[in-house]
Amino acid sequence: MPATDKTDRTMTSVTAQEALDFHSQGRPGKLEISPTKAMATQRDLSLAYSPGVAVPVLAIAEDPATAYDYTTRGNMVAVISNGTAILGLGNLGALASKPVMEGKAVLFKRFADVDSIDLEVDTENVDEFINCVRFLGPSFGGINLEDIKAPDCFIIEQKLREVMDIPVFHDDQHGTAIIAAAGLINALTLTGRDFKTTKLVCNGAGAAAIACIELIKAMGFNPENVTLCDTKGVIFQGRTEGMNQWKSAHAVKTDRRTLAEALEGADVVFGLSAKGALSEDMVRSMAPRPIIFAMANPDPEITPEEVARIRDDAIVATGRSDYPNQVNNVLGFPYIFRGALDVRASTINDAMKIAAAEALASLAKEDVPDDVAAAYQGNRPRFGAQYIIPVPFDPRLISAIPMAVAKAAMETGVARKPIVDLEAYGRQLSARRDPIASTLQRIYERVRRQPKRIVFAEGEEVQVMRSAIAYANQQLGTAILLGREDRMRETAEREGIDLDRPGIQIVNARVSKRVGAYTDYLYARLQRKGSLFRDAQRLINNDRNHFAACMVALGDADGMVTGITRNYSTALDDVRRCIDPKPGHRVIGVSIALCRGRTVLVADTAVHDMPSSEELADIAEEAAGLAKRLGYVPRVAMLAYSTFGHPSGERSERVREAVNILDKRRVDFEYDGEMAADVALNSRVMEQYPFCRLSGPANVLVMPAFHSASISTKMLQELGGSTVIGPLLVGFDKSVQIVSMSAKDSDIVNMAAIAAYNAGM
Numbered sequence: 001m002p003a004t005d006k007t008d009r010t011m012t013s014v015t016a017q018e019a020l021d022f023h024s025q026g027r028p029g030k031l032e033i034s035p036t037k038a039m040a041t042q043r044d045l046s047l048a049y050s051p052g053v054a055v056p057v058l059a060i061a062e063d064p065a066t067a068y069d070y071t072t073r074g075n076m077v078a079v080i081s082n083g084t085a086i087l088g089l090g091n092l093g094a095l096a097s098k099p100v101m102e103g104k105a106v107l108f109k110r111f112a113d114v115d116s117i118d119l120e121v122d123t124e125n126v127d128e129f130i131n132c133v134r135f136l137g138p139s140f141g142g143i144n145l146e147d148i149k150a151p152d153c154f155i156i157e158q159k160l161r162e163v164m165d166i167p168v169f170h171d172d173q174h175g176t177a178i179i180a181a182a183g184l185i186n187a188l189t190l191t192g193r194d195f196k197t198t199k200l201v202c203n204g205a206g207a208a209a210i211a212c213i214e215l216i217k218a219m220g221f222n223p224e225n226v227t228l229c230d231t232k233g234v235i236f237q238g239r240t241e242g243m244n245q246w247k248s249a250h251a252v253k254t255d256r257r258t259l260a261e262a263l264e265g266a267d268v269v270f271g272l273s274a275k276g277a278l279s280e281d282m283v284r285s286m287a288p289r290p291i292i293f294a295m296a297n298p299d300p301e302i303t304p305e306e307v308a309r310i311r312d313d314a315i316v317a318t319g320r321s322d323y324p325n326q327v328n329n330v331l332g333f334p335y336i337f338r339g340a341l342d343v344r345a346s347t348i349n350d351a352m353k354i355a356a357a358e359a360l361a362s363l364a365k366e367d368v369p370d371d372v373a374a375a376y377q378g379n380r381p382r383f384g385a386q387y388i389i390p391v392p393f394d395p396r397l398i399s400a401i402p403m404a405v406a407k408a409a410m411e412t413g414v415a416r417k418p419i420v421d422l423e424a425y426g427r428q429l430s431a432r433r434d435p436i437a438s439t440l441q442r443i444y445e446r447v448r449r450q451p452k453r454i455v456f457a458e459g460e461e462v463q464v465m466r467s468a469i470a471y472a473n474q475q476l477g478t479a480i481l482l483g484r485e486d487r488m489r490e491t492a493e494r495e496g497i498d499l500d501r502p503g504i505q506i507v508n509a510r511v512s513k514r515v516g517a518y519t520d521y522l523y524a525r526l527q528r529k530g531s532l533f534r535d536a537q538r539l540i541n542n543d544r545n546h547f548a549a550c551m552v553a554l555g556d557a558d559g560m561v562t563g564i565t566r567n568y569s570t571a572l573d574d575v576r577r578c579i580d581p582k583p584g585h586r587v588i589g590v591s592i593a594l595c596r597g598r599t600v601l602v603a604d605t606a607v608h609d610m611p612s613s614e615e616l617a618d619i620a621e622e623a624a625g626l627a628k629r630l631g632y633v634p635r636v637a638m639l640a641y642s643t644f645g646h647p648s649g650e651r652s653e654r655v656r657e658a659v660n661i662l663d664k665r666r667v668d669f670e671y672d673g674e675m676a677a678d679v680a681l682n683s684r685v686m687e688q689y690p691f692c693r694l695s696g697p698a699n700v701l702v703m704p705a706f707h708s709a710s711i712s713t714k715m716l717q718e719l720g721g722s723t724v725i726g727p728l729l730v731g732f733d734k735s736v737q738i739v740s741m742s743a744k745d746s747d748i749v750n751m752a753a754i755a756a757y758n759a760g761m
């Protein structure tokens with residue numbers, strides 16, 4: 001069976017091909033290493049390497065703690081596996097585990113700004129594995145062991161904890177236990193149960209299962225009420241087959257022998273075994289208001305749909321992101337290590353685990369502020385059966401969990417560098433949140449709640465087809481592919497793309513019944529601009545941009561995306577023939593630059609060549625409007641080469657006048673200028689101008705002209721390592737986005753999502 005077939009049937013939100021493409025596009029894999037120091041001059045080289053490097057070497061040799069000051073150690077975690085229990089897929093070897101380990105390394109970075117590297121160790125021999133890892137200690141601030149089968153993982157972790165002086169944490173054990181415990185705390189509250197009397201059955205007796213039941217017993221569960229099952233059934237006292245010391249420690253006195261028998265009347269079931277291990281009959285036999293955590297990955301023991309078929313009183317959680325209540329260790333490991341690293345903890349102890357579980361549980365009970373609500377699919381979440389635990393994109397996690405973990409480490413004496421100012425620590429934690437994740441996530445989540453029909457004007461292009469499928473699969477709405485159907489199907493067939501799936505609509509411009517309506521509409525717009533009816537007819541028949549823009553203009557689609565086959569300004573001219581600016585608005589382009597720790601909007605990066613003062617003021621208003629719609633409080637800097645009159649010059653005069661115009665318009669956002677880019681972006685430099693009206697570094701930069709806008713955003717991207725999205729077109733009466741001709745399918749999907757987002761505003 002080809003590798004992809006195993007998962008094809010089960011992945012609803014992404015296709016197997018998409019998953020392979022995602023991993024192979026650009027640089028293969030999901031990680032790269034980038035230096036934090038410039039290595040530009042002979043001096044840099046002398047400092048970074050010989051002879052300068054000898055100085056920190058000697059300092060560390062004298063005082064090992066200084067390694068945290070002079071090297072990456074303090075923020076570096078290794079994700080280490082031998083691939084013997086990869087998710088619920090079984091023992092597929094060290095190499096096959098690499099995508100998962102790279103994935104965890106990326107999640108460390110994205111969610112908690114922890115640097116991380118994956119290490120796949122090719123041995124199933126426990127001693128060899130331990131020996132390999134123990135000597136790596138000096139490189140890292142912590143070790144995340146992953147996907148190592150039980151019982152080997154228990155021996156490995158125990159031994160490494162003894163011999164290493166940094167946190168060693170097998171995430172499948174403790175990460176899972178922490179998240180499951182948090183979900184359980186809330187599910188028990190909702191069903192009016194308590195820890196002492198609740199009866200729980202855990203199917204699976206491996207790494208995750210043993211750790212989960214150990215943690216819940218530590219939190220107050222009565223051992224007699226916890227029954228463990230494995231492939232041989234119930235683990236009862238006296239059983240000999242398939243046993244080990246870790247299972248024996250949890251064996252109970254009971255006559256029940258099968259999972260089905262164990263589940264009769266049970267309050268809670270934890271599935272930490274394999275796909276499909278729970279049947280409908282088993283769930284039917286559980287107590288009223290049962291709690292079902294089917295946590296096997298990628299496919300749960302039983303799906304929420306299957307449970308819903310037989311009972312409506314259950315609280316159900318899975319390990320997947322495409323169902324409510326995702327009980328997955330991704331909610332824990334980035335933040336737990338963040339807290340542990342920040343206090344240089346020597347270990348991650350039970351108090352720290354329980355603190356993390358409790359912090360997570362209480363977050364779900366808190367009222368959700370607006371910016372957090374945006375991170376949630378569906379409506380604003382309210383504590384209840386469908387929301388017992390926060391989602392991984394919840395922006396509060398980065399402050400709440402590390403804080404709880406760090407405090408517990410300090411209270412239990414394992415923090416080697418206690419934090420004095422916890423308030424300042426909280427602010428630092430929030431600043432670590434990666435804006436890329438939150439900005440795009442907010443857009444995607446909003447669109448999922450109000451799906452939109454987006455026409456992909458260049459539907460015959462293969463990357464456009466892929467983007468359309470990704471758009472539909474992510475439940476953003478209907479993707480309308482425009483083009484000749486036979487050509488599309490030919491390409492789709494050749495590339496293995498399935499166009500006959502929900503959410504994909506093909507519109508063949510040549511045979512469309514709407515050609516007449518679009519031609520009439522276009523002719524009415526162009527007849528006094530030198531065009532004959534025949535010209536309008538030709539544009540509709542032969543040009544996809546005009547056809548697509550007319551679809552949007554006449555309400556047959558909510559928005560459009562184009563740009564792959566034609567340069568930006570030509571595509572823009574095509575659209576302008578069909579769609580006007582919104583009354584009282586000006587069409588401009590805004591690029592979103594996502595830089596480390598901050599997001600900056602840059603305007604106008606698409607339309608006005610050398611804007612007048614009046615136009616610059618309009619651009620400021622449009623860009624500030626977009627910033628607000630994206631959830632930011634705009635602080636607009638009107639940029640120039642000079643700052644507040646120095647050095648003076650005609651070009652700065654134009655920008656200064658734009659500020660005067662904004663003053664007269666009494667706009668309702670912060671703005672000031674003219675100012676140079678360093679004044680706008682660096683609060684220390686801004687302090688030299690105490691009269692400046694911006695309350696902090698600018699997040700919207702209005703450029704004095706198109707050339708400076710275009711040059712600076714491209715330089716940011718190429719030299720500054722920033723991700724630049726856009727330019728996004730704003731100010732049109734209908735929602736249109738144009739991508740660059742070099743756009744990849746992920747860029748096209750992002751722009752389609754943005755088009756859909758704007759269509760809903």
Ligand SMILES: NC(=O)C1=CN([C@@H]2O[C@H](COP(=O)(O)OP(=O)(O)OC[C@H]3O[C@@H](n4cnc5c(N)ncnc54)[C@H](OP(=O)(O)O)[C@@H]3O)[C@@H](O)[C@H]2O)C=CC1
Binds near residue numbers: 242272296
């Ligand atoms: N949602 C989450 O965050 C996480 C989920 N998991 C999931 O938990 C599962 C187990 O992972 P892990 O503990 O690391 O793996 P292990 O290999 O350590 O343990 C697997 C356990 O599952 C048991 N098992 C397998 N199939 C069945 C079955 N059909 N019925 C009963 N028991 C069965 C095995 O029984 P035996 O001992 O008899 O071989 C073994 O005890 C995986 O599906 C994994 O994806 C794991 C970590 C995190």
Ligand SMILES: CC(=O)C(=O)O
Binds near residue numbers: 087147171297330
């Ligand atoms: C999520 C995870 O770590 C697992 O399923 O193994």
Ligand SMILES: [Mg+2]
Binds near residue numbers: 146147171172
């Ligand atoms: Mg795992």
